[in-house]
Amino acid sequence: ATPTAVTVGVGRAAEFGILIKNGDTLENAGQLDVAAFDKTGTITEGKPEVDDIIAYATSEEDLIKLVASVEQNSTHPIAKAIVNKAKELNIELDQTTSFENVTGKGLKAEINSKEILAGNLALMESENVEVSSKLADKYYELEKLSKTIIFLAEDKTVKGILSLSDKIKENSRRTIEELHKMGVQTYMLTGDNESTALNVAREVGIDNVKASVLPENKLEIVKDAQSNHTKKVLFVGDGINDAPALTQADIGVAMGNGTDIAMESGDVVVMEGDLENVVAAIQFSKKVMRRIK
Numbered sequence: 476a477t478p479t480a481v482t483v484g485v486g487r488a489a490e491f492g493i494l495i496k497n498g499d500t501l502e503n504a505g506q507l508d509v510a511a512f513d514k515t516g517t518i519t520e521g522k523p524e525v526d527d528i529i530a531y532a533t534s535e536e537d538l539i540k541l542v543a544s545v546e547q548n549s550t551h552p553i554a555k556a557i558v559n560k561a562k563e564l565n566i567e568l569d570q571t572t573s574f575e576n577v578t579g580k581g582l583k584a585e586i587n588s589k590e591i592l593a594g595n596l597a598l599m600e601s602e603n604v605e606v607s608s609k610l611a612d613k614y615y616e617l618e619k620l621s622k623t624i625i626f627l628a629e630d631k632t633v634k635g636i637l638s639l640s641d642k643i644k645e646n647s648r649r650t651i652e653e654l655h656k657m658g659v660q661t662y663m664l665t666g667d668n669e670s671t672a673l674n675v676a677r678e679v680g681i682d683n684v685k686a687s688v689l690p691e692n693k694l695e696i697v698k699d700a701q702s703n704h705t706k707k708v709l710f711v712g713d714g715i716n717d718a719p720a721l722t723q724a725d726i727g728v729a730m731g732n733g734t735d736i737a738m739e740s741g742d743v744v745v746m747e748g749d750l751e752n753v754v755a756a757i758q759f760s761k762k763v764m765r766r767i768k
């Protein structure tokens with residue numbers, strides 16, 4: 476593309492709320508073959524709310540207190556939802572004396588000299604916490620309802636679970652439909668459980684689902700798609716832990732108000748607001764590229 480056309484294209488894209496940081500992105504957008512989406516905050520609102528609170532050998536209030544005390548250290552949407560719930564119930568939080576993020580699984584902290592784990596089933600497994608069959612049954616029941624389930628373990632004993640649900644964005648379905656009309660294949664890559672992921676994908680019409688995916692594996696999946704297809708791969712994520720996949724993709728789109736990671740990466744496009752802007756930007760890029768050729 477000529478430098479002038481690219482400059483004009485980049486300027487026009489900004490009108491769709493899309494900040495294109497280099498000219499190649501515009502060119503790639505016109506040859507798109509695969510579009511992959513993160514789930515939380517991208518396909519869904521990313522503002523989950525706490526539904527069920529199931530306490531074992533403790534009160535509901537103590538369970539929330541423990542989980543929220545750990546989660547107050549995290550910026551994950553799940554963490555915000557749980558801390559909000561504690562606030563709503565006027566529960567005072569404890570301080571953690573150590574804290575660790577376990578990527579794609581949850582959190583590990585110390586409170587009153589006890590080890591506290593808050594996260595998914597994979598976290599319980601990797602930390603050797605036993606999950607009783609009764610608890611597992613409850614887990615699978617909630618999972619079928621598309622809920623995200625968080626276990627809380629104190630010194631390797633499960634004290635309870637919380638379930639959260641997150642609404643699907645109003646225009647996710649339409650965006651996917653438009654992409655399919657353009658002949659683009661769609662994927663959802665998520666760290667969430669398979670059952671929830673499949674339900675969300677079905678609701679919005681996404682073709683392919685990869686669940687329980689760690690952030691570094693999102694990068695591998697993008698790479699695979701790039702080698703299996705001669706054309707280009709777009710990845711849309713929320714930019715929080717999707718940076719590797721965002722930079723690997725031919726077009727990386729970070730949703731929201733441009734997180735630090737997204738801003739640092741020259742290849743990443745930052746998009747404000749609407750998911751449908753992805754479609755508008757691709758259509759627009761095609762138009763620009765056609766005019767240039």
Ligand code: ADP
Nearest residue numbers: 515549551554579580581593594595665666667
């Ligand atoms: P995604 O954005 O695709 O849902 P993440 O890597 O952000 O993927 O999270 C994957 C999973 O890890 C979540 O669904 C949840 O089960 C668990 N997890 C992540 N962060 C937290 C947290 N702060 N508290 C509890 N669980 C978490």
Ligand code: MG
Nearest residue numbers: 513515713716
């Ligand atoms: Mg995410």
